[in-house]
Amino acid sequence: DGGITQSPKYLFRKEGQNVTLSCEQNLNHDAMYWYRQDPGQGLRLIYYSQIVNDFQKGDIAEGYSVSREKKESFPLTVTSAQKNPTAFYLCASSTRQGTTEAFFGQGTRLTVV
């Protein structure tokens, strides 16, 4: 079945540690996105990529890094520089042109203690 998979569903980390969230899709989509959700904030864009080996900062990229070495994969690293990393993270993919729907993963809830 085609889809987009995020793992893990829940993640706990100690403050000061980097952590990488996985996002994989087998929909042959060129575009991939990372969003963060906090209560009352809606979905805020962290990074997005339209093609392999290229990505752009979203609205809240500080403290995060990404890579896009393969079309299927767009991992997000939450670094120790991110001041408030505890949040719900959603990954999405779509065709590059943006005129078709985006598909979302199930999300990863990251808790930093």
Added chain:
Amino acid sequence: ILNVEQSPQSLHVQEGDSTNFTCSFPSSNFYALHWYRWETAKSPEALFVMTLNGDEKKKGRISATLNTKEGYSYLYIKGSQPEDSATYLCAFIRGGSNYKLTFGKGTLLTVNP
């Protein structure tokens, strides 16, 4: 940061009521407008992708209209059912933004039986 505004923030209706909510976006350099439904414990799912001024789209009891010149889209639900309870998100793509998909904060709809 693009301003994509949704109103109201939340809405409670009775089963059988019809309802509508608004998504406002910048009227210049429009490219596409997406609507998604996000049910609790699930991933957001696409309802509509709209690209032309005056577009009207319908899926069952849900329909949407688009006015790109004044920068708004309406989502209508006819005869609301409890299973329509969800957060409804709109997302805007501005021309020349490399297909950056920017979401509003959503409208939380609760349909009481």
